[in-house]
Amino acid sequence: xxxxxxxxxxxxxxxxxxxxxxxxxxxxxxxxxxxxxxxxxxxxxxxxxxxxxxxxxxxxxxxxxxxxxxxxxxxxxxxxxxxxxxxxxxxxxxxxxxxxxxxxxxxxxxxxxxxxxxxxxxxxxxxxxxxxxxxxxxxxxxxxxxxxxxxxxxxxxxxxxxxxxxxxxxxxxxxxxxxxxxxxxxxxxxxxxxxxxxxxxxxxxxxxxxxxxxxxxxxxxxxxxxxxxxxxxxxxxxxxxxxxxxxxxxxxxxxxxxxxxxxxxxxxxxxxxxxxxxxxxxxxxxxxxxxxxxxxxxxxxxxxxxxxxxxxxxxxxxxxxxxxxxxxxxxxxxxxxxxxxxxxxxxxxxxxxxxxxxxxxxxxxxxxxxxxxxxxxxxxxxxxxxxxxxxxxxxxxxxxxxxxxxxxxxxxxxxxxxxxxxxxxxxxxxxxxxxxxxxxxxxxxxxxxxxxxxxxxxxxxxxxxx
Amino acid sequence: xxxxxxxxxxxxxxxxxxxxxxxxxxxxxxxxxxxxxxxxxxxxxxxxxxxxxxxxxxxxxxxxxxxxxxxxxxxxxxxxxxxxxxxxxxxxxxxxxxxxxxxxxxxxxxxxxxxxxxxxxxxxxxxxxxxxxxxxxxxxxxxxxxxxxxxxxxxxxxxxxxxxxxxxxxxxxxxxxxxxxxxxxxxxxxxxxxxxxxxxxxxxxxxxxxxxxxxxxxxxxxxxxxxxxxxxxxxxxxxxxxxxxxxxxxxxxxxxxxxxxxxxxxxxxxxxxxxxxxxxxxxxxxxxxxxxxxxxxxxxxxxxxxxxxxxxxxxxxxxxxxxxxxxxxxxxxxxxxxxxxxxxxxxxxxxxxxxxxxxxxxxxxxxxxxxxxxxxxxxxxxxxxxxxxxxxxxxxxxxxxxxxxxxxxxxxxxxxxxxxxxxxxxxxxxxxxxxx
Ligand SMILES: Cc1cc2nc3c(=O)[nH]c(=O)nc-3n(C[C@H](O)[C@H](O)[C@H](O)COP(=O)(O)OP(=O)(O)OC[C@H]3O[C@@H](n4cnc5c(N)ncnc54)[C@H](O)[C@@H]3O)c2cc1C
Ligand code: SF4
Ligand code: SF4
Numbered sequence: 001x002x003x004x005x006x007x008x009x010x011x012x013x014x015x016x017x018x019x020x021x022x023x024x025x026x027x028x029x030x031x032x033x034x035x036x037x038x039x040x041x042x043x044x045x046x047x048x049x050x051x052x053x054x055x056x057x058x059x060x061x062x063x064x065x066x067x068x069x070x071x072x073x074x075x076x077x078x079x080x081x082x083x084x085x086x087x088x089x090x091x092x093x094x095x096x097x098x099x100x101x102x103x104x105x106x107x108x109x110x111x112x113x114x115x116x117x118x119x120x121x122x123x124x125x126x127x128x129x130x131x132x133x134x135x136x137x138x139x140x141x142x143x144x145x146x147x148x149x150x151x152x153x154x155x156x157x158x159x160x161x162x163x164x165x166x167x168x169x170x171x172x173x174x175x176x177x178x179x180x181x182x183x184x185x186x187x188x189x190x191x192x193x194x195x196x197x198x199x200x201x202x203x204x205x206x207x208x209x210x211x212x213x214x215x216x217x218x219x220x221x222x223x224x225x226x227x228x229x230x231x232x233x234x235x236x237x238x239x240x241x242x243x244x245x246x247x248x249x250x251x252x253x254x255x256x257x258x259x260x261x262x263x264x265x266x267x268x269x270x271x272x273x274x275x276x277x278x279x280x281x282x283x284x285x286x287x288x289x290x291x292x293x294x295x296x297x298x299x300x301x302x303x304x305x306x307x308x309x310x311x312x313x314x315x316x317x318x319x320x321x322x323x324x325x326x327x328x329x330x331x332x333x334x335x336x337x338x339x340x341x342x343x344x345x346x347x348x349x350x351x352x353x354x355x356x357x358x359x360x361x362x363x364x365x366x367x368x369x370x371x372x373x374x375x376x377x378x379x380x381x382x383x384x385x386x387x388x389x390x391x392x393x394x395x396x397x398x399x400x401x402x403x404x405x406x407x408x409x410x411x412x413x414x415x416x417x418x419x420x421x422x423x424x425x426x427x428x429x430x431x432x433x434x435x436x437x438x439x440x441x442x443x444x445x446x447x448x449x450x451x452x453x454x455x456x457x458x459x460x461x462x463x464x465x466x
Numbered sequence: 467x468x469x470x471x472x473x474x475x476x477x478x479x480x481x482x483x484x485x486x487x488x489x490x491x492x493x494x495x496x497x498x499x500x501x502x503x504x505x506x507x508x509x510x511x512x513x514x515x516x517x518x519x520x521x522x523x524x525x526x527x528x529x530x531x532x533x534x535x536x537x538x539x540x541x542x543x544x545x546x547x548x549x550x551x552x553x554x555x556x557x558x559x560x561x562x563x564x565x566x567x568x569x570x571x572x573x574x575x576x577x578x579x580x581x582x583x584x585x586x587x588x589x590x591x592x593x594x595x596x597x598x599x600x601x602x603x604x605x606x607x608x609x610x611x612x613x614x615x616x617x618x619x620x621x622x623x624x625x626x627x628x629x630x631x632x633x634x635x636x637x638x639x640x641x642x643x644x645x646x647x648x649x650x651x652x653x654x655x656x657x658x659x660x661x662x663x664x665x666x667x668x669x670x671x672x673x674x675x676x677x678x679x680x681x682x683x684x685x686x687x688x689x690x691x692x693x694x695x696x697x698x699x700x701x702x703x704x705x706x707x708x709x710x711x712x713x714x715x716x717x718x719x720x721x722x723x724x725x726x727x728x729x730x731x732x733x734x735x736x737x738x739x740x741x742x743x744x745x746x747x748x749x750x751x752x753x754x755x756x757x758x759x760x761x762x763x764x765x766x767x768x769x770x771x772x773x774x775x776x777x778x779x780x781x782x783x784x785x786x787x788x789x790x791x792x793x794x795x796x797x798x799x800x801x802x803x804x805x806x807x808x809x810x811x812x813x814x815x816x817x818x819x820x821x822x823x824x825x826x827x828x829x830x831x832x833x834x835x836x837x838x839x840x841x842x843x844x845x846x847x848x849x850x851x852x853x854x855x856x857x858x859x860x861x862x863x864x865x866x867x868x869x870x871x872x873x874x875x876x877x878x879x880x881x882x883x884x885x886x887x888x889x890x891x892x893x894x895x896x897x898x899x900x901x902x
Contacts, residue, residue, distance in 0.1 A: 031527040034508055035499035042482045052498075079499070080484040098497040118497075122488070143488040270546050330546035333483040337547070342481075 002090050002460040007070035009048040009093065016069070017049065017093070020061045025052040025099065036094045039079040039086050040141075041344075041427060047074070047088040052099045056174060056182050056213040059095065063211070064180035066093070066456045074458045075207045077118065077149030080141045082344050083425025085153065085206050089460035095211065097148050103127055104214070111219045112171060112188050117148025117212045124217075133219040136163035139421070140329050148212050154204035156421040158255040158285075158328070161379030163220075165421065167203045174214035175202055178452035188216055201447070206423045207458045209451050223287035226254065227297050228321045231282040231304045232311040236260050236374075239280040240358040242307040243378045246284075247351050249303065251296055255285035256379025257328055263375040263386075264327075266334040271327050282309075282378075283328055331375050332384070338371055341391035343400050345407060345428075348382040349416035360410045361385055368403040370396070382420040408434050424462045432462070467704065470518045472748055473557050477511035479547045480504070486541035486551065491837045491855045492534050492844075500531035503541035503551045510554035513561050522561040532558040534851055537700060537842030538805040555842075559702030568701060623849065624884040626666040633659055633668035634689070638675055643689040653779050655683045655772070656723040658714070660733040661693050662876025670876060673900045674729045674769055681773060681782045683725075690717045694736035695744070700843040704744065711741045715762055725778060726762070729769040729899055731804035731875035732841070734811055737766045768807060769899050770874050774816035781820065781902055799826040799901070800868035802859065802882060803835040804875035817874050817898045824901050831866035833858060840881035856885035864891045871895045 009017070017026055027033075027050045037046040048071070053059045066073045072092030079086050088094055097118035104114040108131050115124060122143040125135050138157035139145055145155070151173070156165035172186030175198075185198040202210055233239040239258055246256065259281045268276035275281060282304070286296040301312050315321045335342050349357045358374065361383075365372040376384035385407050389400035408418045408431050418435050419428055433441065445463055448455075486503040487493050493502030500509065509531060513522045522528060532555050541551040633639055639659075655678055663671045678685050695710030714737075718726055728734045742763065746756045773781040801818055808814045814835075821828045839845070839855030859882060863871050871882055871893050882895045 027527075029525070029527045031500055031509060031524055031531060032498075034512060035505035035531075038482045038508065040481070040483050042480075078484055078487070079482075101497065120488070141484070144484045267546070270548065329485075333481050333485060333546040336479065336481045 002465065003455040005070055005454070006072055006090050006092070006456070006459060008091060009069075009071045013065070013069050013071060014049070016065055017051070017062070020065065021051055021053065021058060025054065026050070036076065036079070036096065037087075039076075039081045039084060041082060041084045041087070041425075043084060043087060045084075045087040045089055047094040048091050050094045050096060052096050054099050056176055059176045059211050059213060060180045060182055062093070062095065063176060063178060063457070067179055067454050070454060070456065072456050072459050075148065075152070075211045077146030077152075078120070078141075078144055080145045081149065081153060081425065082346075082422040083419075083427045085423055085425040085458070085461065086149075087426065089426060092456075097146060100148075100213070106131060106133070106219075107188070108133070110188055111221075113217045113219055115147055115215055115217065117146060117151070117215065119147045121145055121147055121150055128219055129222065132222050134222045135169065135217060135219055137166045137169055140332065147215055147217075151203050151212050151215060152205065152207045153421065153423045156377065156380070156382070158257050158283075158377055158379075160377060160382070160421075161256050162252045162254045162287075167200065169218045170199055170203050170215060171218050172216035173199055173202055173212055175210035175212055177210050178454075178457035182213070183210075186216065190218070204423070206425060206461055208448060208461055210457070223254070225290050225293050226285055226287040227293050228255075228315040228324055229282075229284040229297065229300065230311075230313045230315070230324055231284065231309045232278045233280040233282070234308065234310050236280040236358055236362070237355060238308045239282050240355045240378065242282060242304055242309065244351060244354055245303045245307055246300060247379070249299065251286075251299055251303075253284050253296070253300070253379060254287040255283060257283040257376065258378035258383070259283065259328070259331065259375040260373060262338060262371060262373035262388075263331045263335065266337045266373070267327050267330045269337060270330055270334055271323065273323060273327055275327065283324060331373075332386075335373055335386050335388060338373065339388035339390050339396075341389050341397070341400075343387040343389065343404050344422070345385045345387070345404060345418070346376065346382060346420050346422045347385055347407060347411040347416055347418055348380070348420035349411060349414045351379075351381040353414040353416070354378060354381060354383075356414055357383060357410065357416070360414075361407060364403050364406045364410070368399050368406065370399050370403050372403065377420075380420070381416070405431070426461060429462060429464050432464070467743060467747055468553060468557070469748055470514055470557075473514055473554060474511065476550050477507055477514070477554055480507045480511075480545075480549045481547060482508075483546070486545055486549075489540040489544045491536060491538060491540070491839060491858075492851065495851060495854050496534060498531075500527070501534055506532055506535060506555050506558070507549060507551055510558040513558055514554075517561060517565075519557060519560050519564065521565040522558070524562075528558070529562050532562075533842075533847045534844065535842050536805070536837045536839060536844045536852075536855070538837035539809040540805070540837065543809050556699065556702070559700070560704055561702075563702035568703060622888070623853075624887040626880055626883070628665060629668055631668070633664045633671040634687075636668060636672070638672055639687045642675070642685055642687040644686065652682055652684045653725065654723040655685050655725045655727050655779070656718055656721040657685055657687045658691060658694070658718070658726055658728040658733055658737060658766075659687065660728060660730040660876070661697070662730050662732075662880070666880060667876045667897070670729050670897045670900060673897065673902070674727070677769075677773060677781055677899055677902050678727070678779065681779050683779050686721055686723065688717050688721055692717075694730075694733040696732050696736045696740070697843065699736075699740065699744075700841075707740075708744045711736075711744045715741065715745070715758065718762060718765075719758065723765065725767050725772060726765045727767050727769050727772050729874070729897060730877070731768065731807035731811070732877055734766065734768045735806040738763055739810060768811060768813055768816075768874065770807075770817040770820055771811075771813050773899075773902075774819055775823070777816070797826055797870055798829050798866075798868045799824075799870040799872050800829050800831040800863060800866040801834060801898075802831070802838065802871055802873040802878060804873055804878045805835075805837050805841060807874050808835050813874075817872070820898055820902060821872055826870070826901065829866050829868050831862040831868070833862050836862075838878045838881045838885070840877050845881060852881070853885060853888060856881055857889055860885040860889035860891050863893055864889075869893055870901070872898045872901060874898050
């Protein structure tokens with residue numbers, strides 16, 4: 001929702017902002033405006049100012065001023081979101097958390113970590129690993145996205161199939177509310193039922209209900225060993241059937257990723273792994289104690305063969321593992337090699353419906369005459385369906401948008417959801433009523449109203465106007 | 467040279483995924499979009515669209531952002547869409563130089579010191595005599611520490627002692643200034659010396675010649691050669707860089723040699739990759755000039771590439787030769803990959819194999835291919851950032867437990883010596899060839 005009452009940052013407001021932050025932590029320069037005008041949707045929406053606060057108090061002061069003067073504020077982590085969450089569509093101030101990058105504590109007695117929101121997820125993972133500990137959430141962007149952004153989008157990744165998503169590791173938060181109050185939710189304890197579960201409300205709220213300034217995260221022990229496998233298939237459907245087969249046998253791999261041929265072709269130009277000609281690939285990883293890992297590998301090999309796999313290979317050294325991950329992580333950006341614009345959807349279906357989703361999408365691609373590249377975290381039913389169009393070709397774009405709608409219809413009809421982890425932002429806004437009932441949307445809007453009466457925090461997201 | 471259209475085409479391949487940020491040494495410290503590749507692509511693209519190469523719509527912040535880059539190339543080699551970010555950054559630098567000219571100090575350094583016609587200008591001689599005024603002695607051999615903060619240098623900085631005699635004036639160089647010995651069945655090698663070796667680390671030059679001749683080559687060191695042009699190019703002065711390229715092309719064409727060798731990773735990258743770009747406009751692949759450059763480039767080798775066991779002139783007699791630098795048995799050596807060698811020339815195995823065959827114990831270090839922080843002119847334009855980037859390297863060396871750090875670039879050597887001194891790591895820094 002974008003309110004008419006929102007105001008621009010005038011020269012006098014600029015002066016007031018200057019009073020709140022150190023000189024080097026605030027910029028109105030065109031250079032910075034441009035650098036904070038995009039995220040991974042590759043759309044350009046310039047803000048009017050960029051702030052780099054260092055403390056919750058500074059953020060609180062900024063938000064109080066925003067309420068007083070009516071300018072929008074948008075929190076931004078690394079700007080790697082896929083749904084435009086950090087784009088300042090109503091103008092205003094970008095609040096970058098890049099300077100809040102401290103790992104405050106790694107508590108090896110309680111198995112928790114306390115961090116500031118601008119910590120890069122991969123840096124936290126490396127730091128806890130030194131203590132033999134493990135922070136499992138691993139969005140494919142973990143090397144460059146922030147914990148704050150991960151919390152706001154409830155990011156998931158390949159490991160979600162076994163370890164769950166960001167939500168499952170957030171024990172408590174410090175949050176600055178849109179009206180400027182600094183609150184604490186949850187804490188270091190593993191349980192807690194006093195009052196509403198505001199922690200869960202903030203997780204996945206896409207930066208619309210508050211700015212996360214600290215997070216208390218749950219850690220677990222590093223698994224004893226891991227084994228990575230690459231399995232090739234002559235038909236995409238066979239690969240999807242294998243995924244369902246593995247789950248049905250109650251084997252829970254730590255990664256179960258599916259990649260189709262269109263995606264493989266794109267990364268081949270960058271990684272040169274000789275996968276360009278393969279129809280479909282499963283990347284499977286199992287972890288745990290050595291004995292159980294060995295057994296899982298054997299069982300999985302059997303299931304792959306039952307489903308007509310054409311080649312099964314277990315990685316032999318860490319370099320092979322690294323190369324395989326590089327293939328997986330490069331897909332999303334590399335799809336640009338297919339066509340100029342990517343309509344990037346991340347639908348999820350109950351895992352028993354995976355084959356229907358995959359064959360349905362192939363059907364849509366044929367009927368609408370558009371290229372669709374599918375890959376993703378198949379193990380948890382989450383497939384990244386990328387509808388590729390030529391951004392300068394109106395007809396192609398129109399066909400693409402129809403295909404998006406078809407994919408969403410199919411997903412909902414299979415009992416799924418239209419976004420597993422990327423959020424709604426601006427790109428999925430027109431479609432939320434395909435999944436949510438009017439009363440549900442209304443309840444959500446009331447929560448937003450209650451916490452952000454002037455509508456200044458990340459306006460224009462999630463809920464379509466009207 | 468690349469046209470504006472070509473550069474914009476490169477920029478248009480960027481999807482702003484942010485992958486490159488995690489590989490960028492300057493972003494890691496600055497933590498601002500403009501201090502990382504994705505921001506720089508956006509700034510360069512906008513600048514090129516609005517003002518071409520002849521200027522820029524931006525001010526000092528733009529200049530700072532595109533200058534705070536070491537041109538290490540990590541962003542490019544890790545970009546899933548093959549976006550040549552350094553090319554865009556160089557274009558952006560050219561834009562602001564066109565708008566406001568080189569800073570007086572950069573101009574002094576590039577035009578009068580490094581960039582002079584020959585590798586032995588009077589100005590450097592005078593500098594050699596006067597260095598005691600601004601620098602004081604240090605505990606590190608052949609090195610000085612700046613007494614106070616001075617432009618382009620910074621304070622408390624360890625720099626190599628300017629030698630009394632530059633390499634080009636040494637007996638070794640003077641005796642080899644005429645073309646290579648003809649007729650003999652020996653491979654003929656011409657040595658591209660480069661500023662780093664000539665002015666600061668002549669021992670590397672001596673070692674290069676020694677190892678080549680021991681391995682059966684005849685060596686010539688053309689007197690009229692000049693700087694490779696990279697300092698000028700990094701500063702955004704393409705014109706001066708092109709003059710150097712042309713001059714060197716002409717000089718080495720006259721040498722009737724089989725190989726042109728350099729012991730500087732940056733010079734090697736300039737000779738192999740940059741000259742073509744400087745001397746030929748795009749679309750001129752079949753021109754006379756393009757053919758000349760191709761013939762020249764075909765001969766260029768890095769010293770470690772040339773003398774590796776699989777190279778054209780495999781090094782001889784490592785075991786029994788006296789190795790002047792190694793004082794104690796059981797020394798451990800670790801290897802730092804120069805950006806310009808590993809990423810731009812694809813040479814990573816050769817130096818390691820040579821080190822292993824030298825009889826020393828080769829140990830790994832953390833992040834061997836992370837940039838040392840010197841490149842792209844950063845060591846002069848922002849010393850503070852440059853030496854902060856080097857901290858990661860110093861810690862890597864400390865963790866490796868090595869007594870010796872070997873690398874293959876005089877620039878890296880100068881930077882690593884300074885970093886080890888500053889962060890209190892006790893290890894010697896040398897060129898691989900000095901250990902052979
Ligand atoms: C190559 C690539 C692969 C990806 N793979 C995955 C994947 O596997 N799984 C997945 O889930 N996502 C993935 N993503 C999407 C993206 O990386 C995630 O959504 C990530 O969580 C965004 O983090 P960020 O720091 O970049 O946040 P930003 O993009 O900066 O912001 C995202 C949202 O979070 C809000 N926000 C940021 N910080 C705060 C804060 N401190 N408090 C409150 N709100 C805040 C912003 O307002 C915005 O709405 C991928 C992206 C890329 C480019
Ligand atoms: S340069 Fe490459 S890695 Fe960096 S944001 Fe652009 S596409 Fe991504
Ligand atoms: S060349 Fe190196 S320093 Fe420059 S933007 Fe790329 S990664 Fe960063």
